[in-house]
Amino acid sequence: MSTVSRPFVARDSGRVPFTWRKLLRWESLLALVVLADFLLNTRLSPYFLDPWTLSDASFNFTERAIVALPMAFLIIMGEIDISVGSTMALASVLMGMVAAAGFGTPIVVVTGIVVGFFAGCFNAVLVTVFRVPSIVATIGTLSLFRGIAYALVGDRVLKAYHPNFAYFGQGYVVGPISFELVLFLVLAVIFAIILHTTVIGRRIFAIGANPIAARLSGLRVDSYKFWIFALLGTMAGLASVLLTSRLGSTRPSIATGWELEIITMVILGGISIDGGQGSILGVVLAALLIGLVTFGLSLLNVPGIVLAIITGGLLIGVVALSAALGYSGKRRRH
């Protein structure tokens, strides 16, 4: 996976020209940190290097990372979606209801993915048809989707899943290599190829760098945005299938706060919040890093809520640092 060197787009004066070397440095830095954390975990726990332990560690981040890939596309395009956690909850609840109605696993899986797709389309319509800024639209749908999930289930738990449904979140392809990890790696390669080697990817960068210029150059900006929102929703549906399968049950509170961790992965991966720059390799490394840090801290019995401080701090720190180093341009209108 090579990084892409984009022609420099003059967005405003006083902005440091973007060079691929800088990006490469960012990713090398990430890789170093990942390696350091890996070694640290090895020191912390004698069991860490065991293949099965590493396999357990991978469950920590794969579901979020699968959503982070299309989220990276969206943020590169200069939009954002904070409703993904709620989309997952809605997809999970409807899967639970379909399973409770006695349908088999294939129908349940399709339900989850289709619900995610429609949720993504709903956001897309708000943004591209009604022209609502994406942050506002997805704040609304964040409570709408999760609200529907609560309205449908209340405080009940749905767990009428067929035993073979467990494979998606708990199954292994070969030895200790889980289905989730394989799926994530395959998707990461596909997303990287799309973003860095195809016309679609170039256009996504172009739209993010300057949406007006992209539109005037004849790119169908709105249709791109629509399909990326729909893709993100679909992937959130897929992640919901994995998560629901791993937990074996559904509550409306499932995946609460995941949007923060997913966006953190993307930003930590060197995707500029202003849009127009970044790489999938960075996102994959960031996902790996967050997974390792989370797992390492859970080895030390650090509670999840304290991990949230670290996630939030990482998010702020990385954006502030990249702004200070002149990575990103001017503040986006949010």
Place this chain on the structure above:
Amino acid sequence: MPKPSFTLKKLPHEAGLGLLTLLLLAAVTIAFPSFIHIGNLKSLFDDTALLIMFAIGEMFVLLTRGVDLSVAANAALTGMVVALFNAAHPGLGIVPVLVISIAMGAALGLFNGLLAWKFRVPSIVATLGTLSVYRGLVYVASGGAWVNSGQMSPLFLSFVRAPVLGISVLSWIAIIVAVLAFLFLRYTVSGRNLYAAGNNPNAAGYAGIDVGRMQCLAFILSGAIAGLAGYLWVARFAVAYTDVASGFELQVIAACVIGGVSITGGVGGVVGVVIGALFLGIIKNALPVVGISPFFQMAVSGLVITIAVILNAGTYRKSHGRRILERAEAGP
């Protein structure tokens, strides 16, 4: 100075919203006459007072084109700190509690503001981060424990409930905050500058208004109000724990959006926000009366926000396609 057309446009929105709120109240009352009972209306206002305060704070930030997602986490952290302080020093009375809650809330708001102003972190990212940092710090501060009513001094608890001229201190504080915010926005230079900074940052920059600084001020105000509301929340429900007001920031933003505050900055006012909050408050209080499960609360507010942003989409369209200009923001 706003354009005259903007003033003309603003009035119908608030009048229309007020009418809609009254219709909603009337509809519930026709079905359940006891809903309009004076005692019930008092408790409805008491219930909505906190939302009104939060929403006014949020409005300041929205006016400057920012968004503050950390208000509820700020309130939880501040509420926990004053509860712990009160548990440790029950004899010190209510004044230090009020001072600490406002000062600490303002400090947490200042942190957001500095991130947005000095570090140029987009406010959505900054406050998404501080939301989880502040929420995590509540856990750290209390060690995961709850502070229960038994550990709080009687004065700490009774202060918010004390009736003054027929309504509680809590309601009065919300009214005072609303009146002060109204006067601040209408009659002070800083208040007008907030509108200018959000309405047209470039023009504001040329007029000598430091846009980043105004956004920072908005965050401080939002934080200070959130901190005060944090104490009131903890005292009203007589408990402080990690998940106080969890997810409440969405209702706060909903109240603002319904109240006609534009997320693209520079449009909105206190009157609309108060009515918007009351609108949500009536829905919230009417649901159990009408016999709808409280689990529908979130779906209803989500639906109302979504409809409101679609209805307000016209105001966004104006600024759509000006992004090249917006990006070249006038710096300090």
